[in-house]
Structure formats: structure tokens, C-alpha cells
Amino acid sequence: MVERGTFRVKKGMAEMQKGGVIMDVTNHEQAKLAEAAGAVAVMALERVPADIRAAGGVARMADPEKILRIMDAVTIPVMAKCRIGHFVEAQILEALGVDYIDESEVLTPADEHYHINKHKFTVPFVCGCRDLGEALRRIGEGAAMLRTKGEPGTGNVVEAVRHMRGVMDQIRLVQNTLEEELMTLSRELGAPYELVLEVKRLGALPVVNFAAGGIATPADAALMMQLGADGVFVGSGIFKSKDPEKRARAIVEATLHYDDPEHLAAVSRGLGEAMPGIDITLLTDAERMQVRGV
Amino acid sequence: MLEYEGKNASTIFKSSSFKDLKIGVLAIQGAVSEHMHSIEKCGARAVAVRNSSLLHDLDGLIIPGGESTTIGRLSRLYGFQDGICALVASGRPALGTCAGLILLAREVENQDPILSLMSINAKRNAFGRQRESFETDLHIPVLGEEPFRGVFIRAPLIVSVGEGVEILGRFQEYIVAVREKNLIATAFHPELTDDLRFHGYFLEMALQKAG
Numbered sequence: 001m002v003e004r005g006t007f008r009v010k011k012g013m014a015e016m017q018k019g020g021v022i023m024d025v026t027n028h029e030q031a032k033l034a035e036a037a038g039a040v041a042v043m044a045l046e047r048v049p050a051d052i053r054a055a056g057g058v059a060r061m062a063d064p065e066k067i068l069r070i071m072d073a074v075t076i077p078v079m080a081k082c083r084i085g086h087f088v089e090a091q092i093l094e095a096l097g098v099d100y101i102d103e104s105e106v107l108t109p110a111d112e113h114y115h116i117n118k119h120k121f122t123v124p125f126v127c128g129c130r131d132l133g134e135a136l137r138r139i140g141e142g143a144a145m146l147r148t149k150g151e152p153g154t155g156n157v158v159e160a161v162r163h164m165r166g167v168m169d170q171i172r173l174v175q176n177t178l179e180e181e182l183m184t185l186s187r188e189l190g191a192p193y194e195l196v197l198e199v200k201r202l203g204a205l206p207v208v209n210f211a212a213g214g215i216a217t218p219a220d221a222a223l224m225m226q227l228g229a230d231g232v233f234v235g236s237g238i239f240k241s242k243d244p245e246k247r248a249r250a251i252v253e254a255t256l257h258y259d260d261p262e263h264l265a266a267v268s269r270g271l272g273e274a275m276p277g278i279d280i281t282l283l284t285d286a287e288r289m290q291v292r293g294v
Numbered sequence: 295m296l297e298y299e300g301k302n303a304s305t306i307f308k309s310s311s312f313k314d315l316k317i318g319v320l321a322i323q324g325a326v327s328e329h330m331h332s333i334e335k336c337g338a339r340a341v342a343v344r345n346s347s348l349l350h351d352l353d354g355l356i357i358p359g360g361e362s363t364t365i366g367r368l369s370r371l372y373g374f375q376d377g378i379c380a381l382v383a384s385g386r387p388a389l390g391t392c393a394g395l396i397l398l399a400r401e402v403e404n405q406d407p408i409l410s411l412m413s414i415n416a417k418r419n420a421f422g423r424q425r426e427s428f429e430t431d432l433h434i435p436v437l438g439e440e441p442f443r444g445v446f447i448r449a450p451l452i453v454s455v456g457e458g459v460e461i462l463g464r465f466q467e468y469i470v471a472v473r474e475k476n477l478i479a480t481a482f483h484p485e486l487t488d489d490l491r492f493h494g495y496f497l498e499m500a501l502q503k504a505g
Binding site: 001002003004005006008009012013015016017018019020035036038039040041075076077094097098099100122123124252253256257 | 321322323324325326327328344359360361363364367368371392393418419422423424425426427428429430431445446447448483486
């Protein structure tokens with residue numbers, strides 16, 4: 001018997017992306033450039049997060065026409081974003097045949113209380129997280145891959161660092177907590193108890209966890225890898241920079257050689273200007289995408 | 295909710311110990327730690343091969359699943375090819391899974407071959423996109439009668455094989471596992487199950503060569 005959409009098949013797909021860079025693209029030319037630079041997947045979007053931030057209004061799933069053109073242009077996996085809780089956008093993306101759905105805070109949430117029941121889908125989902133409780137709640141809903149939320153479209157890595165450290169700290173906390181204390185800790189974390197037990201047994205998250213939200217340079221990517229990320233998403237960081245092709249290649253190499261400073265020094269040279277950055281403390285609460293859908 | 299394979303390592307290992315074997319896993323990108331874990335569970339040593347200087351004193355090499363475009367481009371960029379070809383030419387075994395199969399193939403549909411070491415013609419993403427990915431029981435005679443769980447993720451398949459290539463397993467009419475002398479390639483991911491028979495079979499080859 002052939003079984004599709006098992007948790008192992010969904011989670012395994014993310015495992016094949018480890019050590020790689022997933023790049024946001026808004027058209028098929030950018031997708032081809034990303035593939036040639038060594039991206040392990042592309043995220044098909046209407047606009048990159050920095051432009052979504054600038055445009056304001058309601059950000060929705062990309063036009064299927066655009067997603068299909070990107071799927072035709074490359075042989076690497078194509079991901080696409082749907083709004084948090086918008087299970088019909090997810091159904092449409094699954095029908096289009098995208099390889100992974102990102103239920104993403106970068107788009108305007110469609111539901112302020114509930115995420116999508118991701119177990120119902122054959123296509124796997126990736127979701128954002130800022131701490132272990134959020135990570136395990138998303139897995140509980142069926143996410144087969146995680147990423148830190150960071151603060152998308154800012155070119156400022158500080159929030160991604162905060163979230164990666166937060167998740168890693170809490171994994172260590174779970175490991176060092178006695179089994180009889182884990183129910184109370186689960187309540188405090190807001191995490192499903194069974195998944196907390198799983199984290200204790202594995203000493204790690206049960207699914208792959210990438211870094212995302214504010215990565216703009218090869219050094220940013222390597223920083224996130226040294227903090228324990230399995231790979232990185234780069235949103236606005238590539239196509240909002242002066243020389244996207246060179247920067248894309250450099251970030252791919254930095255993600256592989258994340259612990260080799262000499263290599264990092266070599267790939268960081270002469271990349272031209274990075275995307276303009278935003279000081280997080282100047283954002284109002286309404287401008288912070290990371291607080292959407294917790 | 296989370297699925298973990300309950301199957302234990304089979305008893306097919308003929309040799310008492312693999313502990314002196316050092317097996318490299320090409321660590322450019324992809325399911326590196328999963329293969330290392332399987333090798334270690336079989337009792338051998340696993341090394342992540344992140345630069346080509348680590349290739350020369352290995353007893354065998356695994357080329358893992360990942361994105362073959364990425365692994366292919368970076369293996370060229372970092373000059374892994376000569377080292378891998380030398381390892382294979384010396385008779386030491388190599389195992390390629392999924393993207394690793396694409397790297398080993400002499401012909402790949404609609405793209406240039408990468409290492410060109412095996413007389414097989416491969417097709418990428420042959421079963422379709424991720425929603426078509428699947429798992430199923432396979433019959434692989436060299437591993438014994440018990441079915442082997444084949445996990446196929448955007449998997450390639452082997453369209454045709456050259457002379458001297460032994461077909462180890464099929465899914466329906468498709469060829470999904472092959473051996474040619476000291477090389478093995480699978481379209482599926484043995485490292486994503488707890489069944490260690492495939493890694494054990496590979497380690498037997500390494501042990502025979504190492505003497």
C-alpha cells in the first residue's frame with residue numbers, strides 16, 4: 001500500500017532542506033537566479049516582506065498565476081505563504097501543487113484565534129515560532145517544519161537571534177527538568193505535554209527548525225547557524241540588496257561554512273550594499289509581525 | 295501523532311562488529327545527521343565530510359539526500375569530485391540516496407550529470423511534487439524476506455541501467471535500488487527509518503574491502 005502525506009514524509013521533506021537557504025522570490029526570473037545560486041527552495045510571494053511592510057493594507061496569498069510560473073521555472077521545491085488560519089488559501093495552494101505551505105505572520109492573519117489544522121493536508125506546513133511553547137503548539141497542529149519568526153522585512157537580525165536563543169534555552173530547560181516536573185513546565189510553556197516529553201527524549205525539537213526574519217548578510221546566516229538553526233530563510237535580504245546574485249551565492253556558502261571564519265571573510269567581501277535596515281525599537285506594536293498568531 | 299518506526303535492526307549483519315570502520319557522509323547539505331545516526335547505531339564511526347581533505351582515509355562514503363542542484367553546484371565549487379572519484383576507484387564503497395543517486399548517475403534526464411560514476415539513467419522528481427511523495431513496503435531480496443519501508447520524497451527513479459548493474463529493488467515496475475560493483479544507489483531514504491538493514495549491507499561491503 002502506498003501512503004501519502006504521512007508525518008514522516010512531510011517531516012522528511014524538511015530534513016532534505018537542512019543546511020540550505022530558502023529564498024523569497026516574487027517572479028520566475030528571481031526564482032531562476034535563486035536556484036542557480038544554490039537555494040534549496042524558493043518561497044513564491046506577491047511582494048517581499050520589506051515591501052509588504054511599506055505598502056500596508058491587507059497582505060494575502062500570492063496570485064496562483066504567479067506561483068505556477070515560478071513552479072514552471074525551477075526544479076527545486078517551491079513554497080508559498082497563506083494567511084494564518086486561512087485554510088482555504090491553504091487548500092488552493094495544495095491544489096496548485098506547491099511543495100510546502102508557510103502559514104505565515106508576514107501576511108495579514110485571517111483568524112485571530114486559530115491556526116490551520118495542518119494534519120488534514122497532504123502537503124507539509126512550516127510555521128513561525130518565538131519560543132518552545134509556540135513551536136510545540138504548531139507541531140501539535142501538524143506543522144512538519146518550524147522557523148523562528150524574527151521580525152520580517154527589517155534587515156535586522158536581532159529578533160531572529162532572540163527567538164532562536166529562546167527556543168534553544170527552553171530545550172535545555174526541558175532536558176534539565178525532572179520528568180515529574182514536566183507537566184507543570186508544559187503548562188508554563190503553553191506546550192502539549194506529549195511533545196514536551198518528546199523534546200526531553202530527543203534533546204531537540206522533533207522537526208527541523210530554520211532561522212528567519214531579518215537575515216541580510218552572510219554573517220547573519222552564519223550567526224543563526226552557530227546558534228543552532230538547521231538552515232535559513234532569506235526574505236527581503238537578497239532582492240532588496242544592491243547585487244542579489246552575488247549576495248545569494250555568498251549567503252549559500254556562509255550557511256554551509258558557518259563555523260569557518262576565514263571562509264566567511266572571503267565570501268563577505270565586495271557584496272555591495274545590503275538592504276536598508278530598520279531599528280526594531282522604532283516599530284509600533286501594530287507594525288510588529290511577530291506577535292501575529294501565537 | 296509523531297510516527298516512529300518500531301522495527302529493530304535486523305539480524306542480517308554477518309560480522310560481529312563494524313567498530314573499526316570509518317564512514318564519511320558528504321556534508322554539503324541535506325539529511326547528513328540522519329545517515330550518521332544510522333551508521334553509528336550499526337556500531338561504526340561516522341564523519342561529516344565538509345571538505346575534500348577528509349575523503350582519503352574513509353572506509354566508505356554516503357552521499358545523502360538533499361537538493362541535488364545545490365549539492366551538485368557546491369561539490370563542483372569545492373572540488374569534491376576528484377576525491378570522491380578516487381575513493382570509488384580504490385574499491386571502497388559509496389552509497390547514494392535520492393539526491394545522492396542523481397550525483398552518482400552517468401545520465402540524468404534534462405540536465406548534465408555530476409559525478410558520472412554509475413551506469414544508470416536517472417530522472418529527477420519522477421513521481422511528481424511533494425504532495426505525491428509517499429512511503430510503502432518494498433521487497434529487497436538482499437536484505438531478507440521482511441519488507442523494507444521505502445520513504446520516497448520528491449524521489450528520482452532509475453529509468454534504465456547499463457551492463458553489470460544489479461537491480462536490488464523495485465517499486466511496482468520502477469527500479470528504485472541498484473548496485474554496481476562497490477556502488478549502491480537508492481531512490482528512497484533508508485536513513486529516515488529505524489530499519490538498519492540497508493546501512494548494514496553497505497557496512498558489510500566496506501568491511502570486505504577493508505579486510
